[in-house]
Amino acid sequence: MRRDRYLIKEELPPDLFPRCPLSHLLLRTTKMAAGYGVTLAAAAAQTAAQKAAKAEKARQKLLNLKYTNIYAYLMAGIIGALILRNLALTILDFLDGRNRRRAQSSSEPGTEKLRGHADYSRKMSILRFSDRVDAVLAQSVAGLAIEWTYARVFFVTLIVVINTVFSIVGSTHLHSEQSAASSIARAFSRRCGRMAVANYPILFCFAGRNSIISQATGFSYQTLRFYHFLFGGIAFILSFIHTFAYVAHYTIFQGVDKLAEEYHETYFKWGIVAVVFLLVNCVFGLPWLRRRSYEIFLALHVVGAALILAGTWYHRPICETWVYAAVGVWGADRLVRIARHSAYSVGRRMFVRKPLIKARAQVVAGAIKLSVPADGLLWAAGQHVYVSFWDSGLLPRPWLYGPAQAHPFSVSNAPSGSSGDSMRFVMRVHKGLTARLARLIAARSEAGGSAEVDCWVSLEGPHGKHSPMSDFDTILLVAGGSGITHPLSLLDRACRDAISTETPRSALSKIILCWAVHREAQLDWVRETLESAGERARQAGVDLEVRIFVTRSESQASSAASSFAEYDTDEDFEDKEKYGAGQPLSLAGRARRFSGRPDIGAEVAAAVSDSGRTYIVACGPAQLARDVAKAAAPFSCASVVVEIAKFEC
Incomplete structure (x- = not known):
């Protein structure tokens, strides 16, 4: 037993069996067996760790699939709710309009037309309630830019919170020990990558000019463009986090040398391509840069989108479903664009x-x-x-x-x-x-x-579309420079409706057009439409006031006219010169010319001072739009509808 004990402890004294060669052989054999046992134990431990890492990877894969699917269903549910709301309001508005037209046609000829608020009171109560809710949601949040309405803040917060929560939940908890094959950083990286790709279909869907979402929800293309940029930014941020969380995993658990080896792999390089072009598209999509280099932006955006999809595909083919969906949306938009170039529909008939x-x-x-x-x-x-x-x-x-x-x-x-x-x-x-x-x-x-x-x-x-103007008493149109085109079409339509037999009792009684231009010669842009609209307003008994504000002196105007690169910039509206009674102009209606910048606050206050309903439309430089939105904010309600028209490429 003493000998066994020494053998087990591997502490055999050299002189215990000095004359027995067998003892030396036994000692060496025992040491080899012990070393082999250690090797077997290490191999078994390594095999168990690898199995645990594979099991953890499989669990994470299923978890990522689960959360990205839930995210897709949730986004589809939000969009679906907006579609159902728009569909219901469209149907109710059609029925309400039909009933009101029948009531008008059945009334006795010569009946005095209703005031706007009286006519509006006949509208369905659910539609009037919807108008009040929309008026509240359309108000700008105090302390933020005018574009940030309560509705926008709500949707942006909702989208960001959902993406943040779905990127974290479950990805920061492992069922195995952290190792070179599995770590929290790697699990978090995988989830962020999957969530970034899950945003691709809706990102491309919001980019299309002919998006079915725009048609179904009633949101304008410009509104969808904002959310396109939002989802693009979220996809880039998640891809950026995915990249550097992956780098952190290799740096901490496998070493920089192993990371250098991974860099030469094809999947790694394609992943870098996708992240880089996500960044490029986001940077060149910024308004101030897009406006100054639109040609570069357009080329990079199309090429970049293709490389983002290709990079994602070659980086991880597991994301092919999301790439297929994005390619399908993109292709459908292109096909619709080609069709709309060569055909249009009237009623139920299609004409080439x-x-x-x-x-x-x-x-x-x-x-x-x-x-x-x-x-x-x-x-x-x-x-x-x-x-x-x-x-x-x-x-x-x-x-x-x-x-x-x-x-x-x-x-x-x-x-x-x-x-x-x-x-x-x-x-x-x-x-x-x-x-x-x-x-x-x-x-x-x-x-x-x-x-x-x-x-x-x-x-x-x-x-695009606009609010109906038949049940408003007053329309205030504010334009700057070439922004006159959008309000002018509304003026033309309102004056045509005022003398139309289809709307014999239109509530419209007053139209005010405030137009700021660099010089008086720019009236020739739209002189024909202004004169014809003024003549129709006179026939219909509608009070039309046209106020032209010339913001530059003759010397400034003549120097600017020598160039084809003249801009409508915010600086054009910095002149706060007070204007008096103005000078009469040779246009139909009450048209007068003023020098300097219009007092937007006074114009808005005067338009809404009379009892009734008021429709305010502004289109032009950003500063002008901000001034109108700020001046109209205290009056924003169901009886005062404000529309800030903004059109960008």
Whole structure:
């Protein structure tokens, strides 16, 4: 037993069996067996750890799939609720309008028209309640920019909180010990990567001009663009966290050398491609940079989107479902765009039209006036279309030719319903496409001796909608520069409705148009529409006031007129010169010219001072829009509807 004890302890004294060779052999054998036992134990422990890591990875994979699916269902539920709300309100509004038209047609001829609030009181109570809720949600949050309404703050907070919670829950808890194969950093990295990719379908869905979400929810394209940028930013942030959490795992648990080896793997490089172009698209999508380099932004955005999807696919094929969904949404938008270039529907019938239309264009006071034959195309006041130019003079610069440069422009007139109708546009000359096009038109006009020249264009749209104006007593239209086009189409429509037999008792009694321009010559942009609208207002007994505010002196205007790169900037509205009675203008209606910047607060207060309902529309530079929104905020309610029109590429 003493010998066994020494053997077990591996402490055999060298002179215990000095003459026995067997003892030395036994000692060596025992040591080898002990070492082999240790090796077996280590191998068994390593195998168990690997099995635990694989089991943990499989558990995380199922957990990631579970939470990304829940996230998709939750986003679909939110969008579905908005769709159902819009559908219900559309149906109720149609029924309400039909009932009110029947009530009007059954009344005795010559009956005095109702005031706006009296006519509005006949509206269904559920619709009036919805209007009150919308008025509250549309108010700007105190201390934030005017774009940040209560509705926007709510949805942004909801989306950010959901993404944050779903990225953390379950990903920071392991069922095994942290090791080189599994750690909290790695689990968190995987979850953030899956959540980033889960945002791809809705990101691409909100990017399309012809998005079915816009049609189904009633949200404008400009509203969806904001949420497109939001989801793009969330996808980038989650991808950024995914990347550096993965780097942290390798640095802490496997070493920098192992990370360097992973860097040379194909999946790693494609992942970097996806993250880099997510960053590029987010940076060039910032408004201040996009406006100054739109051509670069457009090219990078399309190429970047393709590389983001390709990088995600090659980085982790497990994300193929989300990539398929995003590609499907993107492809569907492109197909619809092609269809809307070549066809349109009237009622239940589909008509094929020429994809290219010969328009007439001329350069007037730093802007391009464009008249496009409608060719049966129907549009409504307040809508806009995307215009592409196919002029041969643009071929040397293919990035400006055709659909490579499709810009949104508001239609400046309402449809007359007669044959030979045309859509009118005013396109302020900036850098890029409009500057090049203005030079071509001016050169051809000078060579041909005619102010107007032919110009081939294609139209995509129309897009957008506006509130009905029939139950408002007063309409206040505020415009700056070329922003006159959107309010002017509403003015044209309101004056047409006022003399129409279809609306014999329109509540409209007063229209005020405040337009700030650099110089008086810019009135020629829309003189025809202003004069025709003024004549209709006179026939209908509607009080039309046109107030033109010239914000630059003659010397400033003449120096600016020498360039085709004249801007509508916020600085144009910094002049706070007080204006008096003004000078009369040769326009239909009560038109007067003032010098300096309009007092937006006084104009809004005067418009809403009378009893009744007021519709306020503003379109122009950002500063003008902020002033109108700020001035109208104290009056915002169901009886005062404010619309800030904003159109960006």
